[in-house]
Amino acid sequence: MVSRVVTRPRLHCVLGALALASLTAGAQTASPGAMGFSHKDWGLQCDNTRTCRAAGYQSDSGDSDPVSLLLTREAGPDAAVEVQLQVYTEKANPATLNLKVGKLSLPALDGNSPSVPAAQVPRLLQELVRAEEATVTGGKDKWVLSLAGAAAVLLKMDEVQGRIGTPGALVRKGSKPESSVLPPVPAPVLKTVKPVPARKGDAALLKPLLAALGPAALQDQCTGGTPEADVMKVYRLTDRRVLLEVPCGMGAYNFSSLLFMANDRPPYQPKPLDDVDGEFDAETGTVHSSMKGRGIGDCWRVREWRFDGKGFVLSGEHGDGMCRGFPGGAWQLPAYVTQ
Structure with missing residues (x-):
């Protein structure tokens, strides 16, 4: 990787290919206020603040090593577009990269963190x-960036941000005033609560919680039947509420957990956390879920939920649904952001 160091997320969820479909196919609204879209070799992810990121890659049917161009634009009138370049090579990093698109040549871009001036x-x-394509060279190496789908994706970016027909539109420019462009949407402010410390005897709650659930609650949902009790955990949330975590689904390289909130005394009344799945961090009160679309980890979906004193609320989501050969993923494209 010549443009940045990739941090590989932890693996917590199963059915990666199915879940990643929300980040790859057609137009989607995976998270509140977010919009994803893809066409041919380009994809778009706009988050809930209307900041949009468009990424293009090498042709999926070609023989180029991985290469990607990322365009980032915040919402609002006169917003600038930032452009970053990334390539992958198993050789030594080139000191500089040269980008050529049509009649434009951009030589000597920094090979470690290339950005277009x-x-x-x-x-x-x-x-x-x-x-139709762009080329990137560095030393004796060459990468070919496909531009198939770029126009459609950039047009969709204009549409989401309300720029079509304005001077700042990327594809369909016009004379509409820039003041007509949609403004940014403030990121939601979450009021989170840190779980209280564990108490002596919390682990002993596992047996009555499982009895209250009943065997059918786990048998119907867990891959391979009900897991052993020694892999389940009970976490303290509040003075009277606890969280039961049941590692449940196992795949080739991902796994999932079922989560239940319950009272710490009869009636226990364990209730499943709908649409919340992952590993709980008791120090921060965060449930973290990561899934990759295939073994080399070149496409991901990552989601986090925070405890707010009553339940768990979505606090962030990002990913890159186009599996194009970057180990660890090419970019982290936010779909949902909070404060």
């Missing part, structure tokens, strides 16, 4: 919707 971005955007 702001002054060159407008010209680059023009060439992206005209050319």
Whole structure:
């Protein structure tokens, strides 16, 4: 990897290919206020603040090593577009990279963290919707970036941000005033609560909690039947509420857990946490879920929920649903952000 160090997320969820479909196919709203879209070799992810990120890759049917271009634009009038480049090679990192798109040549980009100079971005955007491909060279190495789908994805970005027909549109420019562009949406502010410390005897709650659940609650949902009790955990949330974590689904490289909130005394009344799945961190009150679409980990979906004193609320989601050969994933594209 020549553009950045990739941190590989932990693995917690099963059925990665199915869940990643929400980040890859057509237009989607995976999280509240978010929108994802893909066409051919380009994909778009706009988060709940209307910040949009479009990423293009090498052709899935070609023989180029992995290469990607990322365009990031915040919402609001006159917002600038930031462009980053990334390539992958198993050889030594080139000191510089050269990008050529149509009639535009951008030589000597920093090989470790290549970004397109702001002054060159407008010209680059023009060439992206005209050319069929772009080339990147570094030393004797060459990468070919497909531009198939770029125009459709950039048009969708304009649509989401309300730019179509304005001077700042990426594809369909016009004379509508920039003031008509949709403004940014503030990120939601979460009021989170740190779980109280564990108490002596919390582990002993496992047996009565499982009895209150009944065997059918786990047999119907867990891969391979009910797991052994020694892999289950009970966490203290509040003075009277606890969390039961049951590692449940096992895949080739992902796994999932069932989570239940319950009273710490009869009636226990364990209730499943709908749409919350992952590993609980008692120190922060966070449930973290990561899934990769295939073994090399080049496409991911990551979600987190925080405890708010009563339950768990979504606090963040990001991922990159296009599996194009970058170990650990090419980019982290936020779909949902909070404060």
